[in-house]
Amino acid sequence: MNCEECRSKISPFLDNELEPTLADGVRRHLAICPECAAVFEDLAAIFEACRTEGEDLLAPPNSPALWRRISNVIESEVRPVPPAEPETPSRRFWRFSLPQLATGFALIAVVSSLLTIVGIRAYSRPEASASPLRSSAEETTMEKVLGKLGLITTPQQARERHFAEQQKAIEYWNARVAQRRSEWNERTREAFDRNMRVIDQSVVQYTNILKQDPEDDLSAEMLDSVLTDKMNLLRDFSDL
Amino acid sequence: MSFCSTISVRFHSALKIAAVAVLLAALSVPTFAQKKFSRTYPAPSNVRLQLMNKSGTVTVEGWDRAEVQIVASLEAPAANIAPQNLSGTIVINLVRDNQDRRDVGNVNFIVRVPYTTMVDIETRMGNLNVSNVRGGLVRARISTEGDITLTNIGASAVSAENVTGDIFYDGDIVAGGTYRFASTRGAINLRIPFNSSFRVVATAPTTRNISLGVFGGGAINYIGDGRRVVGKFGDGSATLSVTNQQGSISFFRR
Numbered sequence: 001m002n003c004e005e006c007r008s009k010i011s012p013f014l015d016n017e018l019e020p021t022l023a024d025g026v027r028r029h030l031a032i033c034p035e036c037a038a039v040f041e042d043l044a045a046i047f048e049a050c051r052t053e054g055e056d057l058l059a060p061p062n063s064p065a066l067w068r069r070i071s072n073v074i075e076s077e078v079r080p081v082p083p084a085e086p087e088t089p090s091r092r093f094w095r096f097s098l099p100q101l102a103t104g105f106a107l108i109a110v111v112s113s114l115l116t117i118v119g120i121r122a123y124s125r126p127e128a129s130a131s132p133l134r135s136s137a138e139e140t141t142m143e144k145v146l147g148k149l150g151l152i153t154t155p156q157q158a159r160e161r162h163f164a165e166q167q168k169a170i171e172y173w174n175a176r177v178a179q180r181r182s183e184w185n186e187r188t189r190e191a192f193d194r195n196m197r198v199i200d201q202s203v204v205q206y207t208n209i210l211k212q213d214p215e216d217d218l219s220a221e222m223l224d225s226v227l228t229d230k231m232n233l234l235r236d237f238s239d240l
Numbered sequence: 241m242s243f244c245s246t247i248s249v250r251f252h253s254a255l256k257i258a259a260v261a262v263l264l265a266a267l268s269v270p271t272f273a274q275k276k277f278s279r280t281y282p283a284p285s286n287v288r289l290q291l292m293n294k295s296g297t298v299t300v301e302g303w304d305r306a307e308v309q310i311v312a313s314l315e316a317p318a319a320n321i322a323p324q325n326l327s328g329t330i331v332i333n334l335v336r337d338n339q340d341r342r343d344v345g346n347v348n349f350i351v352r353v354p355y356t357t358m359v360d361i362e363t364r365m366g367n368l369n370v371s372n373v374r375g376g377l378v379r380a381r382i383s384t385e386g387d388i389t390l391t392n393i394g395a396s397a398v399s400a401e402n403v404t405g406d407i408f409y410d411g412d413i414v415a416g417g418t419y420r421f422a423s424t425r426g427a428i429n430l431r432i433p434f435n436s437s438f439r440v441v442a443t444a445p446t447t448r449n450i451s452l453g454v455f456g457g458g459a460i461n462y463i464g465d466g467r468r469v470v471g472k473f474g475d476g477s478a479t480l481s482v483t484n485q486q487g488s489i490s491f492f493r494r
Contacts, residue, residue, distance in 0.1 A: 032336055185343045188295070191365045195384040195403040198425050202485045205446065218464040222445050226485060229424060233403065236364060236383040239335060240294070 001025045006036045014040075014047050031176070031239040041169065117142060159220055166227040173234035180238055192237050199233065202226040277312040281325050285356045286375070288329040293363040294319065294338065296346035297386075302355040302372030309352040315345030335364070358395075367405075374412075387426075402426065410494065413438050417478040425486040433494045437474025442482040442489045443467060449488035 006029040012018050013026045030037045096104075147154035153161075181189065206223035209216055283306055291298060296315075308330050310323060320337045323330060338344045346366065353359065358377040359370055367387045368380040374394030382388065382402035390400060393411030399420045400407045406426045413419065413436035421428050434454060442450050445467040452460070452469065460471040482489050 028339070032339070183342050188364075191384045195424075198404055198486070202424060202446075216464075218443070218445065218467055222443070222483075222485065225422075225483065226424070229403065233383055239339070240364065 001029045003029075003033060003036055006030065006033065007039055010036075010040050010043055014044060034235060037235070041172070114146075156214055163223065163227065166224070166231065170227065170231055170234060173231060173238055176238035177234050180240060184237075184240060188237075188240065192233075195233060196230070199226055199230045203230065274316075275314040275318045277310070277314060277321050279310050279323060281308045281310075281323075281330060282306065283308045283330070283354055283357070284328060285354055286328065286358070287354060288358040288377075289351060289353055289360065290329055291332045291349065291351065291361045292335050293332075293347055293349065293361075293366060294334045294344055295363065295365045296348045297367045297369070298349045298351070298361050298363060299369040300349075300351045300353060300359050300361060300371070300373065302357065302374070302392075303352045304355065305352075306354055308354070308357070311350045313348045315347070317341075317343055317345055319344040319347050321347070412436070413478045413480070415475075415477045419478065419480045421481070422483045423485070423487055426484070427487050428482055428484050428489045429492065430480075430482070430490070431492040431494045435474070436478070437476055438472075438478035438480045439476040440469070440471050440473070440480040440482065442469045442471075442480075444484045444487065444489050446486045447484075447488055451488070451490040453491045454493045455491050 006026055009018060009022060009026050013023055016023075018026065030040050143152060143154070146152045147157075177192075184192070203223065203226050206219045206226065209219040210223065213219070285306065287308060289300065289308065291300075310330075310332065312321060314321070319334055319341075321332065321334065322337050323332045325331075332349075334344075334347060353373070355373060356375045357373060358375040359373055360377065360379045361368055361370070362379075362381045362383075363386065364383045365385055366382070367389070368382060369389045369391075370378055370380060370393065371389075371391040373392075376395060377397045378390060378393055378395040379397075379399045380388045380390065380401070381399070382405065384402075385404040386402060387405045388400045388402055388407045390398065390408065391410045393409065394414065395411075396414040396417035397419075398409065398411070398417070400409065401420075401422045403424045404426060405423065407421050407423055407428045408431075409419075409421065409429070410431040413432050415437060419438075421430065440455075442452075444450050445464075448466045450466075450469045452458075452471065455471070455473055458471050458473040460469060462469055
């Protein structure tokens with residue numbers, strides 16, 4: 001099976017709609033082709049997101065409530081509306097006191113300024129804000145404040161999310177390796193275990209450093225690097 | 241007389257035992273027998289070699305002929321080898337060709353290629369050697385353990401990566417080129433010309449053992465308590481990235 005064929009079958013494969021022989025072919029191709037495996041992972045993640053988060057969107061409308069609203073609208077159009085007492089504009093305006101109005105305007109100004117700043121920053125620096133391993137030192141005071149308020153994702157939060165995603169991918173490849181492992185000879189098993197231990201040693205080392213100093217960007221970068229190495233090692237051995 | 245006959249009997253017994261031993265040794269030879277594989281392809285100067293081995297040593301040497309010669313010695317149980325010549329790319333993939341085989345012996349390759357070949361070799365375990373190549377690319381990757389030796393290289397894009405084992409690079413730093421060396425545990429030694437122009441980011445977080453040698457006189461910054469060295473030499477047009485998680489990094493003058 002080539003890449004084009006495989007990619008066209010990923011979607012039915014995820015839905016378990018393929019015949020066993022075809023599904024087997026897709027599985028075998030995914031094991032040897034990292035590009036298609038990446039496409040598969042992306043699609044699988046999207047499917048999973050749709051399954052978990054799309055339920056609200058796909059929920060059937062509340063039809064009795066909808067009909068009640070429609071009938072209310074029809075009734076209000078049919079029923080004669082009593083003439084409303086004319087209200088002078090000055091009277092409506094003076095329902096708010098002057099300080100209340102001033103406070104309201106000031107609040108609107110502050111909120112809109114904040115939103116403008118956040119928008120401009122996000123627009124002018126898309127690469128930096130997109131990088132999951134952005135340095136904490138690059139964070140501005142405004143970003144720190146907004147981060148504490150929970151309005152934006154802090155570099156540390158982005159980093160933790162990135163590591164969590166890497167761990168998920170590692171778990172996926174680990175499961176694949178566990179299936180294949182019994183097929184390896186002793187020499188292959190020993191080499192794999194030996195090198196996995198070497199990588200894990202570095203993973204533990206950087207994880208411990210980051211626990212003590214979460215702002216150590218170099219250790220975060222190295223942890224990202226060794227987790228990628230671990231993923232590559234698992235991927236390489238998942239097709240042996 | 242009886243003493244002589246006793247000696248004679250013992251001598252004959254010893255002879256028989258030796259004969260049996262020789263016979264057994266002869267019978268056991270096929271277990272270690274090596275099969276040979278050899279094939280030659282005509283090749284344009286910009287040919288690309290893409291080789292993925294499972295285990296064994298791969299040696300790629302540049303030569304002044306317009307052909308690619310593949311010689312492999314296969315240890316028992318012998319692996320399947322099915323090279324393909326795909327419009328200017330010679331592809332050998334032992335992982336794919338032996339997918340469902342439980343046990344496959346080492347395969348040791350010697351591949352001779354035109355000097356200007358782009359070399360992309362990979363193995364799950366074993367050593368990788370590349371020499372006398374000045375094509376656009378040299379990429380050598382070992383999934384687990386083995387040494388990578390790249391000598392007399394003139395490529396503008398070089399990448400060498402392993403988990404356990406040494407990496408040795410002896411070659412040019414081409415202006416505007418990209419060079420990446422990464423290991424988890426081993427020694428990375430780079431031998432490059434003194435007049436090279438490059439920007440370097442060398443990181444050895446565990447050992448902090450980064451020796452720039454004669455290149456120590458450039459504009460250098462030590463970052464993260466000496467875990468990383470960032471430097472610029474000459475006009476800094478090439479990029480060098482060297483990372484060794486648990487080992488040392490050393491630069492030498494070529």
